[in-house]
Amino acid sequence: MPKLIFLGTSNAIPDEQHENTHTVVVGEQRIVLIDCVNSPILRIKKVGVDFNRLSDLIVTHFHPDHVSGVPQMLMNMWLMGRIQPLNIYGLDYTLDRIEELMGLYSWSEWPDFFPVVFIRLPAQDMISVLECEEFHILASPVQHFIPTIGLRIEFLKSKKVLAYSCDTEPCPQVLRLADGANVLIHEASGLLPGHSSASQAGKAAAQAEVGALYLIHYPTGEFSTGDLLSEAKMMFEGPVKLAEDFESISFD
Numbered sequence: 001m002p003k004l005i006f007l008g009t010s011n012a013i014p015d016e017q018h019e020n021t022h023t024v025v026v027g028e029q030r031i032v033l034i035d036c037v038n039s040p041i042l043r044i045k046k047v048g049v050d051f052n053r054l055s056d057l058i059v060t061h062f063h064p065d066h067v068s069g070v071p072q073m074l075m076n077m078w079l080m081g082r083i084q085p086l087n088i089y090g091l092d093y094t095l096d097r098i099e100e101l102m103g104l105y106s107w108s109e110w111p112d113f114f115p116v117v118f119i120r121l122p123a124q125d126m127i128s129v130l131e132c133e134e135f136h137i138l139a140s141p142v143q144h145f146i147p148t149i150g151l152r153i154e155f156l157k158s159k160k161v162l163a164y165s166c167d168t169e170p171c172p173q174v175l176r177l178a179d180g181a182n183v184l185i186h187e188a189s190g191l192l193p194g195h196s197s198a199s200q201a202g203k204a205a206a207q208a209e210v211g212a213l214y215l216i217h218y219p220t221g222e223f224s225t226g227d228l229l230s231e232a233k234m235m236f237e238g239p240v241k242l243a244e245d246f247e248s249i250s251f252d
């Protein structure tokens with residue numbers, strides 16, 4: 001049952017086929033959204049996931065292409081009569097700004113608003129984010145312009161492991177998160193400060209000895225550049241895929 005669904009795969013500039021990068025991990029008991037852009041309800045419904053069963057939101061960092069959907073999602077949940085709490089996980093830097101953002105919308109005055117529980121993660125390597133019967137999620141700070149976390153998700157029944165670099169330059173923390181993982185989802189924005197190229201993503205996959213590499217957060221539409229798959233394959237011998245919106249990976 002546990003699976004990850006790509007809800008968006010583009011870098012900060014989306015196109016018709018690629019929304020900004022965000023994903024959802026769907027388990028039997030918990031549904032964990034990783035970043036939240038635009039109107040997430042539309043895509044969550046489109047992939048057949050019950051919006052009201054969303055239990056947790058992990059916010060990797062406070063850039064608009066990763067958090068723009070938070071106010072809209074919280075308002076939608078409230079208007080749809082949500083009662084159960086929503087857990088939101090992130091670094092202090094991230095959660096402080098989400099609180100400020102929601103403060104601008106006077107959310108404390110929204111009547112009968114459901115509980116939002118902020119779970120503040122210390123900026124340390126391999127911090128435990130969330131542990132349940134189905135999976136254990138860990139985080140480490142990675143190298144981006146602002147405080148940012150990458151993730152490692154260990155699926156307990158199948159013993160499979162998924163790692164996600166998030167937005168980052170090549171750094172040892174990603175290699176530790178991805179160490180021996182079955183799947184590494186790695187950003188491929190390009191050879192830019194605070195980001196990685198497809199070639200660097202391939203190198204990380206080889207160094208961490210992962211089973212398969214998915215490239216995400218890549219330039220799309222008129223900004224597409226080069227042959228990202230070939231670039232990554234020059235560095236990594238295993239399977240490489242370009243993640244596409246609505247595609248899913250199963251971790252049975």
Ligand SMILES: [Zn+2]
Nearest residue numbers: 012063065167
């Ligand atoms: Zn980004």
